[in-house]
Amino acid sequence: MNLAEFFKTEFAEHREVTQRTEAGLQTAFAGLVTACVTSIRAGGKLMLFGNGGSAADAQHLATELTIRYKKNRAAIAAIALTTDSSALTAAGNDLGFDQIFARQIEALGKPGDVAIGISTSGTSPNVIAALKQAKAGGLITAALGGKNGGDLAQCADHLLVVPSDTTARIQEMHILLGQMLCGALEIELGLA
Numbered sequence: 001m002n003l004a005e006f007f008k009t010e011f012a013e014h015r016e017v018t019q020r021t022e023a024g025l026q027t028a029f030a031g032l033v034t035a036c037v038t039s040i041r042a043g044g045k046l047m048l049f050g051n052g053g054s055a056a057d058a059q060h061l062a063t064e065l066t067i068r069y070k071k072n073r074a075a076i077a078a079i080a081l082t083t084d085s086s087a088l089t090a091a092g093n094d095l096g097f098d099q100i101f102a103r104q105i106e107a108l109g110k111p112g113d114v115a116i117g118i119s120t121s122g123t124s125p126n127v128i129a130a131l132k133q134a135k136a137g138g139l140i141t142a143a144l145g146g147k148n149g150g151d152l153a154q155c156a157d158h159l160l161v162v163p164s165d166t167t168a169r170i171q172e173m174h175i176l177l178g179q180m181l182c183g184a185l186e187i188e189l190g191l192a
Helices: 003-041 053-066 085-094 102-108 125-136 167-188
Strands: 046-050 078-080 114-118 140-145 158-161
Touching: 003 046, 003 114, 003 140, 003 158, 003 167, 046 053, 046 102, 046 125, 053 078, 053 114, 053 167, 085 102, 102 125, 114 125, 125 140, 140 167
Parallel strands: 046 078, 046 114, 114 140, 140 158
Antiparallel strands: none
16 A cells, blocks of 8 residues: 555545535535524524434534533533433334434424434434434424435435545535534524
8 A cells, every 4th residue: 555645545535525515515504504593592402313423423513512612602402312322222122223313302302403313324224213203293304414315305304415425525524514513503693
């Protein structure tokens, strides 16, 4: 392996995906920000969830919102559905892994909340089930996806599909978009 060439190739691909994401997702991002601002102002909350690296992103972003992003300010109501090990294992054992997020949304979600699913493939059955549960419960649904969007389009009111087939690049854009969401919410809610 030519390590120098590998290094340059990875950065080149990252730049290309960043440029395509910037060019293609501005309107969808603005729609997501508006939906989140509307929910928070009405006393709602954001509920984030995903698997693997997407679970880590959900937890990371919920923490940025509830604690702080750029500066000390009032808390923004957000929760990661990926962090309660008792709920995850009980739902997985008793109801099946596909229901681990849907059951939490059924219990904790209320109309006007925003459910944000994160799936690089767009085909994660538990993310899809949760978004369907959210939609049935009157929540606003949103998703961060990649590749061709998979099954997310059928259940997400706000869909941001990163234009890439490479999981690493999709995940890099998801955290970028997620942190941009945190920053935009601080500004739009007058907290920055």
